[in-house]
Amino acid sequence: MLMMNEKATNFSSFVGYRQLVIDLTTDLKKLKEYGEHLKLENGNMLIEEILKRIANDSFDIAIVGEFKRGKSTLINALLGKDILPTDILPCSATLNRITYNVSPLVKIEYKDGQIEDISIDKLPEYVTKLTDESAKISEKIKEATVYYPINYCRNNVDIIDTPGLNDDKSMTDITLSVLPQVDAAILVIMAQSPFSEYERDFLENKLLTNDLGRVLFVVTGIDRCDEDEVDKVLKSIADRIEKYVLKKAAKTLGEDSEEFAVYRRKLGKPKVFGISAKQALKGKIKGDDELLEKSCFPQFEKELERFLTEDRGAVVLQVPVNRILATSSEILKTIEIQENALAMKKEEFEEKYQEAINEINHLRQKKKEELSRINTSATNAFNHLQPLLDEFWPTLESQSLAIIDNVDIQAEDIKKDNIEYTQQRILSQVSDNAKNIGQNYSERIQIEIEKALDQEAVRLQKFGDEMLASLDRIHNIFVNPTGAPDLMVEGIVSSAIGSFTIPGLAGVWTGYRIAGVKGAFVGGIGGFGGAVGAGAIMALLGIPLVWPAFLAVSIVSVFTGNWLTKAVFKKDGIEAFRAGMREAVLNQFDEMKKQGDFVKNVRQQVNRAFDALKEKIESETETVLNDTQHTLDELKTKIQRENIMTEKEKEELKEIALGVTKIMENASKINQQLISVLDK
Structure with missing residues (x-):
């Protein structure tokens, strides 16, 4: 023993x-x-239950962010291979899961339940919007799983490439659907344009609701910043994240509540990493340790690994x-x-x-x-x-x-x-x-x-x-x-x-x-x-x-369709128009109450x-x-x-x-x- x-x-x-x-x-x-x-059958049943849980234990990491923030490049840098398609235009149109397998292949799971095996070099034809044909195919796909002998994924780690946010609504919905199911999320931000209004809203109203404890922040493109500006950019982003987190907590817990006071005392600094994914990928492919170190990628990888094992494991184990x-x-x-x-x-x-x-x-x-x-x-x-x-x-x-x-x-x-x-x-x-x-x-x-x-x-x-x-x-x-x-x-x-x-x-x-x-x-x-x-x-x-x-309630579905046009269109005058809008919206809320208790x-x-x-x-x-x-x-x-x-x-x-x-x-x-x- x-x-x-x-x-x-x-x-x-x-x-x-x-x-x-x-x-x-x-x-x-x-x-x-x-x-x-000793014939302790009941205790053995509980052990069997735990063994099943351990056997199914895995780490899922979702890479999220606005379109063209370098998410796919970041994943390729983690993998050390140019596997996922990248382009100057919005690219990913499906959830792409990368998992370990000795033999490289891709399994395409369609929304109707069908499964298709394809070679890795065919992946851009299925999961991107780079051509009209690939865009049409991607609309029918639920998820693409890329199997590849990558060391990073050898230990039950799956990396999920999500479509870019703020590209179109269906792509955003795909990303939001996966957040509650993952062990960690990495929000990718560009150093040259940090925190657009959309990123702020996404962080405050979407990501934080799914547990900031599982979020790392990666600022890409630091190789394009002056060396003396990098620390200032990262500090500015960290400060803004902390501000949004506190704002969210105050709104949810109540600014004058004891819970918020305790929470404010406990809140640590958000984990923000400045990296160059392009340099990291190039350094790994070429075996250039100096370029890899310059990319600041190794420090990020080390923290990600600790984050997924020690912190998470302390509860799971x-x-x-x-x-x-x-x-x-x-x-x-x-x-x-x-x-x-x-x-x-x-x-x-x-x-x-x-x-x-x-x-x-x-x-x-x-x-x-x-x-x-x-x-x-x-x-x-x-x-x-x-x-x-x-x-x-x-x-x-x-x-x-x-x-x-x-x-x-x-x-x-x-x-x-x-x-x-x-x-x-x-x-x-x-x-x-x-x-x-x-x-x-x-x-x-x-x-x-x-x-x-x-x-x-x-x-x-x-x-x-x-x-x-x-x-x-x-x-x-x-x-x-x-x-x-x-x-x-x-x-x-x-x-x-x-x-x-x-x-x-x-x-x-x-x-x-x-x-x-x-x-x-x-x-x-x-x-x-x-x-x-x-x-x-x-x-x-x-x-x-x-x-x-x-x-x-399903608020989104209630505010779709042309019901409002029919309800308000014929109202004359600004105040009559407002009255029509008020009446129509209240009627829809009444419908919502009936649809779901x-x-x-x-x-x-x-x-x-x-x-x-x-x-x-x-x-x-x-x-x-x-x-x-x-x-x-x-x-x-x-x-x-x-x-x-x-x-x-x-x-x-x-x-x-x-x-x-x-x-x-x-x-x-x-x-x-x-x-x-x-x-x-």
Whole structure:
């Protein structure tokens, strides 16, 4: 068994992270073998669940930015190969995923579900807008996956090239659809024209809502700046990003709120890197280390790698580590119970057996009560949200009417030839404002749900402690029976449990509270060392994020079509025109209310969150209790048949106990490292 050392626990690189995952997987599989030997079937099911999660673990990086900012060149520089097409015109028209494979090829996935394999040199004919024909083909494509033997992607890293923003609406929608699904996003900005109005809006109203904790900022083209200007440009961009982040947080949390004050204190400097992707690509292709260093690319790559492994891994790896600690404790206690119980007389065991069963039943009753309390907490969480829900529609309507009332309209604007353009101009402002309001309320609702879950976890800590105490009582019932012989594993087990154990729910809550202290606001900005955010708390509990970051209503679809033209076109005079616009917009809001029950959707979202928490409590509790009861029942049968433990069986248990202790030791050291990263 590999004992931990500095090299083994260094997971700030892809290689180190992957080795750590391999070590944890090996330990989990070994515990599963031990569990099978001891017939701990329920615990093994939880291990199997964790192994599946680890097997599917990967890193997805989305490269985003306005068109012609050098996104494809940046990706090619990461890969060290000229793979993705680049051009002076807007180029990418689909999502292009780059993943590792020994043999180079491209798989085209069409929107109708068809799959087509093509050679890499044919890629520009499918995923660009460089010709009319390729533009028509790209419209039918959902995603193109480029398989290539690139070292950077060897460690389960996928890089996603997104279409340029602010090119056309369909391209922007494609990019926005992928953001919630990735582990990190890189926003590419040009040094020569940093922060257009569109980039500012995208950062504040789109990217930040998906978790700034997962965003790196890359300023390309620094080779075209004077050397003494580069630092000034980067500082200016970093300052502006920080300003937008605080503005967003103030709007979402409330400028006078305690949450905003805490958030402001915690906010670190955004990660902004100045690079020359062209120099980096050329340096890698030609093997020119001097040119590569000049591009400032190596520093960016190193931080990206650490960002994806150490920060993210501190949360992701907490789940398998907690499972190892919990299962190890259960196995060691089971071994000690077995050896002690089989050394007892039948009457003594019967008495202790009944005492243990009573303790199990008591714990099950307590669990039932806790599940009922979680239901009550879910109802209270929803009721707490009610004032926010009540003000949503009035806010949406009043702000929309204010736009209509205050917009500048001249007599010329409502003449027959101009009126449709005027309507669309005003409608665009109303629509953009409505989308921002909807997004803001969605984020505030999500934050309140997360806060309610956090409070529930604090409350459930008491149950976690009671469960731990109850399991200890069951264990102690069978320790040191009258007249017991010298037991081979007793010293091993007692030492291990005393030193390393974080069993079951206790381990879960420990991880939860570490994350909770560092918990993030505004979609996770600044949380967990800046690497992960929304949903990371639940990830620590091993609960999948079952609710989306949602917009309450589909505002965009409501403001499309020609309904407004028909509704307002015949209104004469500026005030009559305004009145017509107000009436038409309010009517559409009424339609929106009918199409989707906003309050019902929020209630469902709250229930999903708390139901996931209940499922975790149920599974964690019943896993231990079922395996414990099964062990006791098996022992009861053996004792009634007057079976005794053979020397061979004792030796096997001793071997298992020693193996589990080493695994526990290993996991305990890793756990301390994960905690130190989370607690930065």
